[in-house]
Amino acid sequence: MEKYNEEELREALEAIASAINESEKIHPKFPEGTSQHTLLRNRIKALYISKALMGDECIIEKYTKEELIKALPPVTSLMSKCEKAQQKFQEGTYHHTRLKKIINAMYISKELIGEEISKRG
Helix, strand or coil, X not given: CCXXXXXXXXXXXXXXXXXXHHHHHHHHXXXXXXXXXXHHHHHXXXXXXXXXXXXXXXXXXXXXXXXXXXHHHHHHHHHHHHHHHHCXXXXXXXXXXXXXXXXXXXXXXXXXXXXXXXXXX
């Protein structure tokens, strides 16, 4: 975690909290059993895992290695979707900046999840 300064982690946590909030708002709109519902449920869990890794929560006791492994695809997917969407907006605009913060948060998250998985052997 020493790789990231306090400001980077604060911004990443803010982006993750915002993504959780947005995802939880739209999650009930998709019927249970649909692929959108399942994908969003998995994304929300991955975001909570990311938040826990960047915060002060004790990740080792809260999530299993399998849950960490399952969190990587939604994190990677969100990163990819945001990178693609970011190309549609001019640098310096609100949307471009917002997407950049989410992308940065997902890169940090992906690295931290990978490190936690490696620790568990």
